[in-house]
Amino acid sequence: MNKSLIQILGFLISTLGWLFVCCTMAMDFWRIISIGGQGGSWIIKAATYWSNLWRDCYTDTAAITNCRDYDVLWSVTPYVQGTRGLLMVGMGFGFFAAIFCFIGMECTYIGGKENAKDKLVFTGAIFHFVGGISDIAGYCLYVNNVARTTFSQSLERGILRYGIGTPIFLGLVGSFFIILGACLYAVTVYRVLFPKRVVYALAPRTYMAPQTYGGSRNRTPYYGPSYYAPPRQxxxxxxxxxxxxxxxxxxxxxxxxxxxxxx
CATH class of the missing domain: 1.20.5 (Single alpha-helices involved in coiled-coils or other helix-helix interfaces)
Incomplete structure (x- = not known):
C-alpha cells in the first residue's frame, strides 16, 4: 500500500479511538446494578444504582434519578481518582501525538523535509502508543476494583455487587484503536530506526618505492618536483x-x- 494511504488510515483509526475515550469520560453507567423486578413481576419495578467518574446516582421505581456529586478532589475514592488521572494523562499524550502526526504526514505540506516529517510521525506514534497504554491501565484499574468487590466471598452486609457498564467496553475498544493507529504510523517510518546501509568499496593501496634525488624521475604525486630535493648550491x-x-x-x-x- 501507499505510504500516504496507510498514514491516513492510521489517522482515522487513532482519531476514532480518542473519540471513544473522550465520550466514555462523560458517559454514565460505568458500574450498574438493578434491584427488584425479578421473576416476571410487573408491579415492583427495578431500582437501579449506577456510578461514573463524577457522581453516584440512584434511579427509583418512578424513574426519578437522585445523584450525589463528588464534592472535592481529595474526597474521591482512590481507584476513581487513579482512573481519572490515567485517562487525563492519556488524553494529554494523544493531543500532542495528533499534532505531530498531522504535521509529519506525507499528504501535508508542512513539517520540512521528508526525514524531518518521518521523525515527527514516529514521535507521534510513540505518543499515541503511550497514551493508549495509559487509557487501558485506567480502565483496567476501574474494572479490577469493581470485579474484586463483586466476586468477593466475604462481603459486608449492605455493600452492592456492581457490574461493568457500557463505557468500559467502549473505552477499551477505543484504546486498542489508538494502539493500532500508532502501529500503522510506525510502519510507514520504520526506516528512521533502520536506515539503509551503504557499503563503500575502497580501491586497493599501491606501494611506491622511494625516489632518488635529482633527475627527471624526481617527482611525487603531491608536490610535482620532489619537495625534499637538496638545493642547487x-x-x-x-x-x-x-x-x-x-x-x-x-x-x-x-x-x-x-x-x-x-x-
Whole structure:
C-alpha cells in the first residue's frame, strides 16, 4: 500500500479511538446494578444504582434519578481518582501525538523535509502508543476494583455487587484503536530506526618505492618536483668535491706508477 494511504488510515483509526475515550469520560453507567423486578413481576419495578467518574446516582421505581456529586478532589475514592488521572494523562499524550502526526504526514505540506516529517510521525506514534497504554491501565484499574468487590466471598452486609457498564467496553475498544493507529504510523517510518546501509568499496593501496634525488624521475604525486630535493648550491658543491677527489686520486696513481718504473 501507499505510504500516504496507510498514514491516513492510521489517522482515522487513532482519531476514532480518542473519540471513544473522550465520550466514555462523560458517559454514565460505568458500574450498574438493578434491584427488584425479578421473576416476571410487573408491579415492583427495578431500582437501579449506577456510578461514573463524577457522581453516584440512584434511579427509583418512578424513574426519578437522585445523584450525589463528588464534592472535592481529595474526597474521591482512590481507584476513581487513579482512573481519572490515567485517562487525563492519556488524553494529554494523544493531543500532542495528533499534532505531530498531522504535521509529519506525507499528504501535508508542512513539517520540512521528508526525514524531518518521518521523525515527527514516529514521535507521534510513540505518543499515541503511550497514551493508549495509559487509557487501558485506567480502565483496567476501574474494572479490577469493581470485579474484586463483586466476586468477593466475604462481603459486608449492605455493600452492592456492581457490574461493568457500557463505557468500559467502549473505552477499551477505543484504546486498542489508538494502539493500532500508532502501529500503522510506525510502519510507514520504520526506516528512521533502520536506515539503509551503504557499503563503500575502497580501491586497493599501491606501494611506491622511494625516489632518488635529482633527475627527471624526481617527482611525487603531491608536490610535482620532489619537495625534499637538496638545493642547487649544495648539488654544485657536491659535484666540485667529487671532481677534486678524482683529480687527487689520479695524481697519486701517476706518482706511484713513476716510482715503480724507477725501481
Amino acid at each position: 649544495l648539488q654544485s658543491s657536491r659535484s666540485t668535491s667529487k671532481i677534486s677527489r678524482v683529480s687527487r686520486i689520479s695524481q697519486v696513481t701517476e706518482d706511484r706508477l713513476e716510482r715503480d718504473a724507477f725501481v
